[in-house]
Amino acid sequence: xxxxSRSAGTLAACILGGALALGASAATTxxxxxxxxxxxxxxxxxRSLEIRQLRESVARSAQALALLTSHEQxxxxxxxxxxxxxxxLWDSAAALFSRHATYEYGQRGVYVxxxxxxxxxxxxxxxxxEQGELNDYPMLQPIIxxxxxxxxxxxxxxxxxxxxxxxxxxxxxxxxxNEYVNEDGIWKISKLHFYVTFFADYERGWGAGDIPLAGPSxxxxxxxxxxxxxxxxxxxxxxPYHYGNPVAAAVPSIEQDVQGPADLPADLVALQxxxxxxxxxxxxxxxxxxxxxxxxxxxxxxxxxQWxxVAQLFAADGTYEIGGRGIFIGPKRVLEYLVTGLGPxxxxxxxxxxxxxxxxxxxxxVAPDGKTAQGRWTAFIMGGSGRTGLWGDALYENTYVxxxxxxxxxxxxxxFNMYAPYQGGWRDGAVPNTRPDSFLPxxxxxxxxxxxxxxxxxxxxxxxxxxxxxxxAPPPNPAAGGVAxxxxxxxx
Amino acid sequence: xxxxxxxxQYTVRTALRCRQLYTLVACVALVAAMAVGPVSAGAxxxxxxxxxxxxxxxxxxxxxxxxxxxxxxxxxxxxxxxxxxxxxYWGEAAxxxxxxxxxxxxxxxxxVGQARIRERLMLDGGGNPGPGLPFGQIYHRxxxxxxxxVAPDGATAKGRxxxxxxxxxxxxxxxxxxxxxxNEYVKQHGVWKIWKLHYYPSFLAPYDSGWAKxxxxxxxxxxxxxxxxxxxxxxxxxxxxxxATFTPPFHYQNPVSGR
Numbered sequence: 001x002x003x004x005s006r007s008a009g010t011l012a013a014c015i016l017g018g019a020l021a022l023g024a025s026a027a028t029t030x031x032x033x034x035x036x037x038x039x040x041x042x043x044x045x046x047r048s049l050e051i052r053q054l055r056e057s058v059a060r061s062a063q064a065l066a067l068l069t070s071h072e073q074x075x076x077x078x079x080x081x082x083x084x085x086x087x088x089l090w091d092s093a094a095a096l097f098s099r100h101a102t103y104e105y106g107q108r109g110v111y112v113x114x115x116x117x118x119x120x121x122x123x124x125x126x127x128x129x130e131q132g133e134l135n136d137y138p139m140l141q142p143i144i145x146x147x148x149x150x151x152x153x154x155x156x157x158x159x160x161x162x163x164x165x166x167x168x169x170x171x172x173x174x175x176x177x178n179e180y181v182n183e184d185g186i187w188k189i190s191k192l193h194f195y196v197t198f199f200a201d202y203e204r205g206w207g208a209g210d211i212p213l214a215g216p217s218x219x220x221x222x223x224x225x226x227x228x229x230x231x232x233x234x235x236x237x238x239x240p241y242h243y244g245n246p247v248a249a250a251v252p253s254i255e256q257d258v259q260g261p262a263d264l265p266a267d268l269v270a271l272q273x274x275x276x277x278x279x280x281x282x283x284x285x286x287x288x289x290x291x292x293x294x295x296x297x298x299x300x301x302x303x304x305x306q307w308x309x310v311a312q313l314f315a316a317d318g319t320y321e322i323g324g325r326g327i328f329i330g331p332k333r334v335l336e337y338l339v340t341g342l343g344p345x346x347x348x349x350x351x352x353x354x355x356x357x358x359x360x361x362x363x364x365x366v367a368p369d370g371k372t373a374q375g376r377w378t379a380f381i382m383g384g385s386g387r388t389g390l391w392g393d394a395l396y397e398n399t400y401v402x403x404x405x406x407x408x409x410x411x412x413x414x415x416f417n418m419y420a421p422y423q424g425g426w427r428d429g430a431v432p433n434t435r436p437d438s439f440l441p442x443x444x445x446x447x448x449x450x451x452x453x454x455x456x457x458x459x460x461x462x463x464x465x466x467x468x469x470x471x472x473a474p475p476p477n478p479a480a481g482g483v484a485x486x487x488x489x490x491x492x
Numbered sequence: 493x494x495x496x497x498x499x500x501q502y503t504v505r506t507a508l509r510c511r512q513l514y515t516l517v518a519c520v521a522l523v524a525a526m527a528v529g530p531v532s533a534g535a536x537x538x539x540x541x542x543x544x545x546x547x548x549x550x551x552x553x554x555x556x557x558x559x560x561x562x563x564x565x566x567x568x569x570x571x572x573x574x575x576x577x578x579x580x581y582w583g584e585a586a587x588x589x590x591x592x593x594x595x596x597x598x599x600x601x602x603x604v605g606q607a608r609i610r611e612r613l614m615l616d617g618g619g620n621p622g623p624g625l626p627f628g629q630i631y632h633r634x635x636x637x638x639x640x641x642v643a644p645d646g647a648t649a650k651g652r653x654x655x656x657x658x659x660x661x662x663x664x665x666x667x668x669x670x671x672x673x674x675n676e677y678v679k680q681h682g683v684w685k686i687w688k689l690h691y692y693p694s695f696l697a698p699y700d701s702g703w704a705k706x707x708x709x710x711x712x713x714x715x716x717x718x719x720x721x722x723x724x725x726x727x728x729x730x731x732x733x734x735x736a737t738f739t740p741p742f743h744y745q746n747p748v749s750g751r
Contacts, residue, residue: 058546058549058550058553061553062549065560069560076639076640076641076747079639080746082654083639088737092749095748095749096748131735131736136670138656139637140636140637164703164735169702202704203700271547271550278553278557281561285557285560285561285564288564360636361574361636362571363568365568378634380656393630393632418632425660425699425700426630426660426666426699427664428663454662455627456627457579457626457629464572466572466584466587467568468587468588468589468684473581473584475623476622477622477623
């Protein structure tokens with residue numbers, strides 16, 4: 001009833017309330033003081049309690065949906081920003097910032113306010129760019145967290161930067177840790193901070209062709225010096241995460257179905273069913289978002305060899321199988337494998353190691369009961385250390401499980417597709433990565449499938465049927481694929 | 493207990509308003525009702541409007557949830573398209589298109605219908621019928637950075653995407669590809685399908701020299717596949733790829749300024 005008095009709160013409500021009370025009074029007077037009256041009063045109270053619970057349930061769904069909608073809008077906002085930056089559309093990009101926003105790029109310092117940001121963006125080139133200039137900043141691997149009050153948000157993104165100017169090309173990569181503000185229902189960028197991992201001359205690649213970070217511009221001095229001092233590759237820096245480990249620090253979600261008494265009247269039964277259906281529907285959307293977060297956080301942790309954080313993403317019986325190296329069971333064994341097989345915890349500052357394990361193109365399908373899920377992901381890899389760079393390309397087909405309200409990795413399985421040295425790329429080189437006999441420690445179980453990487457062909461089975469026909473994809477035609485003699489793996 | 497407290501609160505507040513609004517009769521009745529016993533706040537006739545309002549709110553929230561689900565379905569569709577063509581599943585990829593769908597690639601023109609789309613996809617991927625790729629081929633076309641907007645009626649949607657591609661043949665050639673999609677999607681009998689795919693290639697650059705050394709195109713820069721399999725209709729947009737500057741038109745207004 002509080003809802004009614006709050007929202008209506010009018011003469012009409014009052015008259016209705018009065019009339020109601022009159023009616024109730026008459027009814028009460030008319031009734032004799034018997035057990036029947038007691039039951040009627042009790043069921044009226046039950047009814048009122050039930051309505052209150054239903055209102056609370058719907059309010060929770062509304063709140064969750066508001067945050068999910070904001071999540072969508074922020075993803076769209078940052079993607080739109082990237083598409084403008086690509087083309088040197090500085091006015092359009094600057095319009096995405098709030099009036100007093102800040103903008104920080106690498107070690108160039110902090111620009112404050114939309115007008116100054118507009119000028120700082122133009123340090124990248126003339127409006128609209130000139131012939132031969134490439135300024136591609138793809139916006140990738142988002143982890144978006146909207147504050148419960150739906151007024152602010154934070155997000156981590158990454159960009160694989162492709163540049164060209166005066167006939168010279170560059171590769172770059174870095175992470176964003178951004179903030180957003182909801183102004184009258186419109187999300188704007190309130191803080192953009194791009195942390196550069198590396199920029200490298202195209203022809204020599206990272207390792208050999210690293211380009212040191214530029215400092216503050218003399219022509220357009222920033223309002224403030226850089227907030228953090230770091231070097232790009234071969235220097236190592238881990239941009240701070242705005243979020244805790246999405247499994248270890250997760251807040252369990254609780255089943256919130258409204259359960260009315262068995263003898264609920266039909267109108268409330270119907271309403272209870274639709275409120276619960278809505279809550280379930282919204283929860284599935286939240287599940288999908290949370291699973292995407294886990295997978296993307298996994299990528300960011302692998303980037304920086306933060307193996308304990310990776311291991312914490314797994315369920316107690318979760319399994320890990322990458323690159324045909326057998327199956328490791330449970331967080332402890334996962335950690336042992338990562339430390340022994342891939343290197344010590346924390347990325348090496350000594351050699352200028354690069355381990356970018358980028359998680360793209362996720363297809364996440366949550367089971368209708370909301371207890372398990374499956375996901376297919378592309379891992380686009382920039383690796384190497386010292387003077388050598390490496391490209392890699394892998395597919396993940398994972399399963400996830402919700403345990404006590406927290407989503408975790410159940411099975412992580414990656415099939416490497418291609419690894420190739422930077423010099424000559426995948427034309428000249430192919431590094432085999434499916435050698436179950438070539439590593440320590442021994443796995444708990446052998447690989448679930450033996451396969452060959454590029455230049456051979458292998459496709460991890462799709463967890464989903466064709467989204468339109470609903471039919472599973474057929475196995476590949478053996479006549480189409482090839483089998484690689486191992487001798488072909490030697491770089492030319 | 494909670495329910496009772498709520499009822500009392502309601503009664504007091506209502507009574508206050510009543511005084512302000514001089515509806516004394518109703519107030520007196522209300523007090524009388526209180527004296528008799530708990531107000532039967534849940535009497536069926538009284539809360540009909542509350543229930544109706546709650547039902548309406550649930551319907552509105554379901555519509556809000558549906559918009560996100562639709563956007564998710566469209567994103568899945570485009571990502572699934574990428575995963576199929578990556579591995580030479582031309583038939584599966586073509587099946588993602590509506591019967592009357594079109595596919596437009598660069599300045600090659602517009603291909604109409606699933607059969608023609610399948611043919612073109614296969615040719616782009618090297619001509620092997622698949623499913624699967626021949627030994628030595630890499631054909632990885634990543635589908636990235638979606639901006640998906642579902643129409644208010646939930647029947648169609650538009651999406652901007654970025655592709656970055658690793659292409660080539662072992663010991664023969666390697667290339668980087670990049671470009672932007674502006675696609676339209678349609679929901680038919682509850683299933684989202686690709687309706688109008690429009691890919692604007694930005695560049696296809698040999699691995700060794702990269703994109704920075706690319707020369708401007710001259711004249712008609714149709715792709716080899718476009719030459720081999722002429723399109724059904726001429727291109728709707730003529731442009732030059734990198735190193736020229738060209739911005740594929742946006743299907744959306746600026747998300748903040750609205751312009």
